[in-house]
Amino acid sequence: MSFVEDFSPNGGRHLYVPLQDRMDAAEARELVEALALMATSLDPSPHQNITDGCIRVPGSVHKSGGHQTLITPLSQAYGILRRRNPRHAVIELRTALAPELARKRALKAREAKAVATQRTGGLQALSLRIGSEAPLRRAARTGLYDTARYKSPSEARMAVLNHFSACGWSIQDIQNELAGQFPGLAALYGDPERQGRLLPYEWAKAQVFTGSKAPQKPLPRRDREKSALINNTSPPLPTGGAGNRTSAGVHQLVNDLENILYAVLDHRLQTRGREGLSLRLLMRGLLGYMRAKETDILDVGCRTLAASMGKHHVTIARLLPVLVQASDGILTKIADARHKAADVYLIQLPEHYQQLAKELSWRKGKIHAVRPVFRALGDPAALVYEAIERGRHCLTTAAIARTAGISRNASSAALAAMEDLGMIARDGRTWKTTTVNLRTLADRLGVLDDYLEHISRNRHERAVWHAFLDRFLKDRIDETSFFDPEVEEHWIRPDEQMHLWHAA
Structure with missing residues (x-):
């Protein structure tokens, strides 16, 4: 897109973008406000109303002394102003600013919701921070x-x-x-x-x-090498029994469980509607934590799962028992939460699924719960993107709807939204992912700020809960308080007393 540039004596700069076709004030304001989200030094005020906001053109006298000076060469500026930018240049600009446009619409929706809540007297119940930034x-x-x-x-x-x-x-x-x-x-x-x-x-x-650097793996111990405990509080080393899975064994189990999830469990949960979408993504999140922690016994709290899925922790607490019942033996609760520890769950491959898991081939790629960018796009978009990303071949729109297990309308809407953001692209009749960085895109959509605020809120709530629990430890009776060291409390049996008397 061609533009003309000048600067003022106080260091500010003006950019002029001439257009061949007229643009109404609402569209111009939307574009300029989206640009302001990307370039923080940009002042969008000249385009935020239709009555005020005039600026000085090149050659104008500045109030602090001096004149507006043209940076673009005069002949080049004359050519740009004469030819102007065509309509397709504006379309390309809107495509490049698609994340910022979506973010601005979301912010305006928040503001409208806040104003409506304030007018109806529900301001105290509003927990949403407008335009929050870490x-x-x-x-x-x-x-x-x-x-x-x-x-x-x-x-x-x-x-x-x-x-x-x-x-x-x-x-x-x-x-x-x-x-x-x-x-x-x-x-x-x-x-x-x-x-x-x-x-x-x-x-x-x-x-x-x-702790972001990966720790150095310890060298393997030599055969018959013994290791002594440093003190009596050191945890004992695993003995290699049947209950201890190796790292490779856990990854193999996760691969088998992913096959069962895609082949069986997803189809069963599709009949549960919107709750089924959350259950499917929750199961993916548990498998992701299982692979990351390299264990089949998980004690991940509801707030941690809620942060990774973009939902409220009360919703996660309600979904977990439902998933235990619907998983057909894959997820089992083995211990209740106690003090600061969360509920403990065992993830296993039931015997009636083992043969099916052996017959299915593993899929390449990572399994995710809800990546930050999909906190703004929704659960259907996460499943549609997963179907494209982990598909063994490029899929059509109808095949994506079948693979993702969502309706054709929801699938088409998710595809259109992700295509506008440059996450996917058409390849004839099929779809494929692009090289766009999802983390950068989430940052441009403003989702990372909400994600960090969610984590900060979880930390604060945990600190309050731990402080509530620790107040009961102040009155705890120590073991030494039961005995008086100055009093002999050892009880001697009668037969021992008789033996002592005879000996005396």
């Missing part, structure tokens, strides 16, 4: 930080890097966004030379602090 994200975007908490820019940027490391970012992602949506983090370094020297070092420290 403080560390704000510091990375603007370079402003809480001086009462961080004494220097060094501490502030280390907190920002720790935050990104805990969120699973890489140093390449950080470097790409320093000149994009997080220029404030670059400003905290002062100059590019200092940034290039300190960023790799501080990022390594952040990874160590957050």
